[in-house]
Amino acid sequence: MTLLPVSVAPELVTGEFRKMIYADLREVILIEHRAYEFCWTEGIFRDCLRAGYYCQVLAAPNGGRIQGYGIMSAAVGEAHIFNICVRPELQGRRLARRVLDHLLGIAHTEAVKTVFLEVRESNKPALRLYAGAGFCEIGVRPGYYPAPKGRREDAIIMAREL
């Protein structure tokens, strides 16, 4: 099965990884707002950059558009993936898997032993992404996320040994 419709230009999905910089935040926030119902604020991204987290963007070559991004911390043998997001019109083309594999590669070079993340229990695409990359459910945080109509939603905690 081919995942790439002919209507999508190749340069839109053949991106390269680089560090996220403050100047990216305008574009990142536009993607974030379109991709999530409850999204991060610009301040959260700024805090991640300031903290020195691994903030990576996958972008089209030659300064082209950002296709997706991932945020991860890594220290003392543990990594935490905080965010992986793909531009909505480019979803379903294995870009998230590329972002995830890239972050896992960084974790490996940082001698990380265990990678953790949290995901909404209703987020089937993300659950499938992480399960397909070898992450297993290790716990639940009840009511961790805000949900529509003032409700709350559980977070599934997942982990993978490297």
Ligand SMILES: CC(C)(COP(=O)(O)OP(=O)(O)OC[C@H]1O[C@@H](n2cnc3c(N)ncnc32)[C@H](O)[C@@H]1OP(=O)(O)O)[C@@H](O)C(=O)NCCC(=O)NCCS
């Ligand atoms: C979750 C998300 C990152 C997936 O991005 P993507 O580029 O579409 O994912 P990929 O094409 O790399 O596919 C990865 C896996 O997810 C599955 N998947 C992708 N979209 C799916 C969907 N709508 N429904 C079910 N599974 C889906 C793919 O089939 C693939 O699984 P497989 O390897 O078993 O075939 C994307 O939907 C997104 O950005 N969502 C908003 C942000 C978000 O929820 N991030 C995760 C929380 S941290």
